[in-house]
Amino acid sequence: MTAWKIITLTCFFLLLAEAKPNLNDIGENNEVIPSICDPGFNTSDAVQCFCAKDDHNIARSAECYPTIEEISQDDPAWSKFDSIKNAVRISLTNNRGISFKFIPKNALKHTHNLLRLDVKYANVKVIEPFAFANLSLLEDIKLSGNQIEKLKPNAFSHLETLKTISLDTNNIMEINRDVFVSLPALEKLFITNNKVTIIHDKAFIHLTNLKELEIDRNKLFSLNSETFSGLGKLKKLDLSGNNLEVIGDNTFKPLTRLISLNLDENKIQMLDSKAFHGLSKLQSLSLAHNELSDIDNVNVFQGLTSLTALSLKGNRISTLRQEVMAPIMDNFYQNIASLDIEDNLFPCDCRLEWLMVLMNKTESASLKLILENFKCIPDAKLRDRWTKRVELEKNSQTFDGEEPSTQSQDYEYYDDAELNGKLFYTDVRDLLHCNSPTGKPLADSLDVVKKTNTAAGISPLDPEANDAPNNPGYFDESIFKKNKTKKSLAAPKTDNSEVANQEIKDDKPNISTTTRLATVSAKPMEKRTEETKDMASDEAKSDNAIAHRSVQEKGDDYSDFFTNGQDSTLGSFKAVVLMSVLNVRFLLN
Numbered sequence: 001m002t003a004w005k006i007i008t009l010t011c012f013f014l015l016l017a018e019a020k021p022n023l024n025d026i027g028e029n030n031e032v033i034p035s036i037c038d039p040g041f042n043t044s045d046a047v048q049c050f051c052a053k054d055d056h057n058i059a060r061s062a063e064c065y066p067t068i069e070e071i072s073q074d075d076p077a078w079s080k081f082d083s084i085k086n087a088v089r090i091s092l093t094n095n096r097g098i099s100f101k102f103i104p105k106n107a108l109k110h111t112h113n114l115l116r117l118d119v120k121y122a123n124v125k126v127i128e129p130f131a132f133a134n135l136s137l138l139e140d141i142k143l144s145g146n147q148i149e150k151l152k153p154n155a156f157s158h159l160e161t162l163k164t165i166s167l168d169t170n171n172i173m174e175i176n177r178d179v180f181v182s183l184p185a186l187e188k189l190f191i192t193n194n195k196v197t198i199i200h201d202k203a204f205i206h207l208t209n210l211k212e213l214e215i216d217r218n219k220l221f222s223l224n225s226e227t228f229s230g231l232g233k234l235k236k237l238d239l240s241g242n243n244l245e246v247i248g249d250n251t252f253k254p255l256t257r258l259i260s261l262n263l264d265e266n267k268i269q270m271l272d273s274k275a276f277h278g279l280s281k282l283q284s285l286s287l288a289h290n291e292l293s294d295i296d297n298v299n300v301f302q303g304l305t306s307l308t309a310l311s312l313k314g315n316r317i318s319t320l321r322q323e324v325m326a327p328i329m330d331n332f333y334q335n336i337a338s339l340d341i342e343d344n345l346f347p348c349d350c351r352l353e354w355l356m357v358l359m360n361k362t363e364s365a366s367l368k369l370i371l372e373n374f375k376c377i378p379d380a381k382l383r384d385r386w387t388k389r390v391e392l393e394k395n396s397q398t399f400d401g402e403e404p405s406t407q408s409q410d411y412e413y414y415d416d417a418e419l420n421g422k423l424f425y426t427d428v429r430d431l432l433h434c435n436s437p438t439g440k441p442l443a444d445s446l447d448v449v450k451k452t453n454t455a456a457g458i459s460p461l462d463p464e465a466n467d468a469p470n471n472p473g474y475f476d477e478s479i480f481k482k483n484k485t486k487k488s489l490a491a492p493k494t495d496n497s498e499v500a501n502q503e504i505k506d507d508k509p510n511i512s513t514t515t516r517l518a519t520v521s522a523k524p525m526e527k528r529t530e531e532t533k534d535m536a537s538d539e540a541k542s543d544n545a546i547a548h549r550s551v552q553e554k555g556d557d558y559s560d561f562f563t564n565g566q567d568s569t570l571g572s573f574k575a576v577v578l579m580s581v582l583n584v585r586f587l588l589n
Contacts, residue, residue: 036080037062046077047107051084059084064107065095078107085110094121103131115139122146127155137161139185144168157181164188174198181206192238193217205230216262217241225250233257240264240286247271253278260284264311267291273299281306288340289314295324302327309338317344322354329354335363340370348376350434352425375422385431386423 037051037059049064062084071077084090090111092100100122108114114135124146132138139161148170156165162183172194180186186207196218204210210231220242228234234255244266252258258279268290276282283306292315301307307328312320320341322329332339339358346352352374359371378386 035083036064036077037083045080046071046075047080049084051087058086060087061089061091062087063091063093063095065093066098066100067096069098073102073104073106075106078104079110081107081110086113087111088113088115089118090114090116091118091120092122093119099123101125103127105131105133108132109134111135113137116142118142120145124148126150126152128152129154130157131155132159133157135159140164140166142166143170145170147171149173151176151179153178154181155179156183159183159186161185164190166190167194168192170194172196174200175203176200177203177205180204183207184209186210188212190214191218195219197221199223199227201226202229204228207231209233212236214238215242219243221245223251224248225253228252228254231255236260238262240266242266245269245291247275249274250277252276255279256281258282262286263290265289269293271295271297271300273297273302275300276304277302279304283307284309286311287315288312291315292317293345294319296321298323298326300324304328305331307331308334308336311338311340312344313340314343317341318346319351320346321351325354329358332358332367333361333363335365337362337364337367338370339367342370342374346376348378348382348423348425348428348432350432352376353429353434355425356429372424372426374425376425376428377421378423378428382428382431383423386428389431 036045036047036049037053046068047064047066049062051059051062053059090108092104094100100119102124103119105128108117112134115137117132117135117138117140119142124143125148127143127148127150129152132141136159138159140163141156142164144166145168148167149172151167151172153176156162156179158181160182163185165180165186165188168190169192172191173196175191175196175198177200180189180203183206187210189204189207189210189212192214193216196215197220199215199220201224204213208230211233213231213234213236216238218241220239221244223239223244225248228237228251231254235257237252237255237258237260240262241264244263245268247263247268247270249272252261252275256278259281261276261279261282261284264286265288268287269292271292276285280303282304285304285307286309288311292312295312295317296319298321301324304327308331310328310332331337355371355374359368362368362371
């Protein structure tokens with residue numbers, strides 16, 4: 001028995017001796033290794049990250065920042081990015097006032113599963129060649145706000161799945177050729193708010209699948225027919241906020257599928273005859289807030305067969321002939337059409353009549369409203385005639401010999417100052433006599449009142465007593481009559497007119513009228529009822545009501561006086577008869 005115990009103990013110690021090296025290995029393997037995702041564990045690391053992990057404790061996203069000012073491309077800290085090799089999103093940022101000064105290629109080479117890379121608040125002056133190499137799954141690179149000044153050739157190269165590059169708000173001064181190479185999936189490139197002055201010829205030649213390109217708010221001053229070579233699938237191009245002065249022939253010819261072109265807020269003064277040549281699919285073109293003065297080339301819009309939205313707002317245009325717009329005019333009859341030519345220097349003349357034709361034919365409600373409120377600059381003669389019309393209209397509403405209108409129509413008055421000296425073309429076009437078959441002014445007449453109810457027009461008097469016949473090249477008057485009415489005024493009797501004029505002169509000698517009326521909407525005075533007249537006997541009437549009362553109203557007052565007099569006489573007669581009867585009865589008694 002004792003022998004068996006001795007044998008058992010001997011075997012136990014032998015097994016323990018053999019297992020001791022393995023236990024030591026287990027202890028060594030369980031030693032905790034510092035991770036880049038645990039910034040509090042070892043603060044001596046040159047780079048630290050905040051990581052978001054999944055249920056399996058695998059880092060899927062990380063926000064990393066440097067902890068020392070001078071960190072090199074070869075620092076050992078970059079190797080620790082292997083611990084976040086499964087991350088799909090990594091952000092390189094500034095967390096302690098210390099920023100990245102380069103793209104850390106030695107860190108990114110460990111992140112093979114990365115889909116999105118965001119570098120922000122850095123001080124990266126240059127993007128070196130192949131800076132993002134080996135990121136075979138990368139789809140989105142965002143490098144906004146990093147003070148980048150230069151993009152070297154092949155800076156973005158051999159990224160087969162890359163879809164978007166954002167380089168907004170940097171200091172990039174030029175776009176060289178071969179910066180963007182072998183990017184077959186790239187669809188969006190944003191270079192907004194930089195200092196780009198030059199785009200070298202064929203700089204985008206390799207971006208055959210690019211759909212959106214934004215180079216707005218830069219300092220571009222010229223483009224040519226090779227600038228956009230290779231961008232055959234581009235649909236949206238934004239060049240607003242640059243220093244472009246001329247759009248030359250065939251500038252956009254390679255962009256055969258372009259749908260939207262924004263050239264707002266440049267310094268464009270001239271459009272060559274083939275400036276937009278090749279843009280047959282273009283739907284929206286904006287040239288707002290430039291320095292265009294005249295668009296007189298009849299071919300400038302030739303070939304824009306799909307254009308339905310055009311903005312020329314805020315230029316210095318004084319002439320835009322119908323012949324220039326003819327190639328695209330039919331496009332603006334659609335219900336989605338938009339044409340904005342406000343804030344220009346158009347004089348009020350018959351060359352604007354094509355706008356009235358367009359207003360009548362278009363199915364776009366918004367375009368109709370824009371054209372109804374289109375403003376032009378009158379010359380001194382037209383302004384004088386308009387002023388006289390307004391004064392006469394105001395007076396005619398109060399003593400034109402007719403009863404005040406019982407309709408609920410509103411009259412809208414506007415202040416010339418609010419229109420910067422301009423007038424609504426729909427209000428003054430008839431004063432221009434554009435419908436005259438001879439082209440000569442028609443004799444003025446004040447026998448017709450035209451009641452308009454546009455968005456901001458007053459109801460002016462029509463100086464023409466007769467409708468002018470249709471004339472080729474002139475607007476058909478029947479078109480303009482749509483949604484508007486004309487009301488003939490009976491010629492006032494001579495004696496009544498003299499009495500009315502004398503009454504105004506006597507009761508209110510200093511009455512005056514003005515076209516500079518405060519913006520207000522006022523209904524015509526409603527006819528008083530008999531009950532209101534009786535109640536008003538104890539009230540003081542306004543001076544205007546007294547001064548502008550019509551002769552007919554005074555006749556009604558005299559009629560009331562005679563009627564009251566007849567009633568008074570009849571009452572006196574009845575009193576006499578009654579007294580006589582009483583006297584007879586008294587005598588009989």
